[in-house]
Amino acid sequence: MSPTNRPDGGHGTATGGTYEVRFHQEPRRAESRNPERSRGLERDGRTLLGLCYTCAMETIEPGFEPLEGWKPVNPRTTALIIVDMQYATGSRDAGIGKIWQEQGRSDLIEYRFGRLERLVVPNVRKLLDFFRENGLRVLYVTYGSEVADFSDLPPLVRRIARPTNNRAGAREHEILDELKPLANEVVLNKITANAFDSSSIDVVLRGWHTDYLVFVGVSTHACVDSTARAAADRGYKCVLVEDATAGASDRLHNAALENFGAVFGRVEKTDGIIDEMGTQLRRQRIPSVHSDRFS
Numbered sequence: 001m002s003p004t005n006r007p008d009g010g011h012g013t014a015t016g017g018t019y020e021v022r023f024h025q026e027p028r029r030a031e032s033r034n035p036e037r038s039r040g041l042e043r044d045g046r047t048l049l050g051l052c053y054t055c056a057m058e059t060i061e062p063g064f065e066p067l068e069g070w071k072p073v074n075p076r077t078t079a080l081i082i083v084d085m086q087y088a089t090g091s092r093d094a095g096i097g098k099i100w101q102e103q104g105r106s107d108l109i110e111y112r113f114g115r116l117e118r119l120v121v122p123n124v125r126k127l128l129d130f131f132r133e134n135g136l137r138v139l140y141v142t143y144g145s146e147v148a149d150f151s152d153l154p155p156l157v158r159r160i161a162r163p164t165n166n167r168a169g170a171r172e173h174e175i176l177d178e179l180k181p182l183a184n185e186v187v188l189n190k191i192t193a194n195a196f197d198s199s200s201i202d203v204v205l206r207g208w209h210t211d212y213l214v215f216v217g218v219s220t221h222a223c224v225d226s227t228a229r230a231a232a233d234r235g236y237k238c239v240l241v242e243d244a245t246a247g248a249s250d251r252l253h254n255a256a257l258e259n260f261g262a263v264f265g266r267v268e269k270t271d272g273i274i275d276e277m278g279t280q281l282r283r284q285r286i287p288s289v290h291s292d293r294f295s
Helices: 027-032 035-041 095-103 106-133 155-161 201-207 220-233 250-263 270-284
Strands: 002-005 011-015 019-025 053-058 078-083 137-143 186-190 212-218 237-246 266-268
Touching: 078 106, 078 220, 095 106, 106 137, 106 212, 106 237, 106 270, 137 201, 137 220, 186 201, 212 220, 220 237, 220 250, 237 250, 237 270, 250 266, 266 270
Parallel strands: 078 137, 078 212, 137 186, 212 237, 237 266
Antiparallel strands: 002 011, 011 019, 019 053
């Protein structure tokens, strides 16, 4: 690898003559960050991914080759993955919403639950209706303890699940009424942020011969992102639906989407992915993959 210089003073490295990895400075972030922490990220005259800089890959002719078959989405081999749309995480009157009310965190409440009520739940519902009407696969993922004392959870998850009473049998563990699964739709519980670590999701998806996964739910920067990235690592073609996901803040939500879209998969809006899949269904004129499911 040989060093290269940019006209704006940045630095990068080129490999193989086909593409260049460039490191970009973001001055506005740098001004608001702690310089003591950023100094430790210096390497050979350039600052790596850290608090005041981001690392992005830019292409030079011919650049990174696009991954084969990532667009358009093939409905025949696609599943909708609905992540953690439960009362513990998705209702202002239960779980984390109730805790924030007790703490007087109206800012967090209005951002997260305002977004969920106004945007996310309606869009997840729209996607659900589309998948169901076309006989396509739907899979729900939940998180929470499967025992009363939360002893089955790792500490990272237990510290969230216990205060929100997210355990099997509790109202907080249930999926929101507006998005309830049908009797023949799969619901898998996980006890880690990443569903591939603690559920049979991979077995189910491979049994369905699934290639494409469309992710919706909460939280964008936690369980949605963690599960989608794990799926990408396993060879699935993944789409995060921007307006059918929510985080704890715009900053966290947008950062997760930007990172995912740069490295791991696609980021789309609800109407866009429905239009794309609808077009493919009309072109292929395929029957439902299991047309008797809703008869």
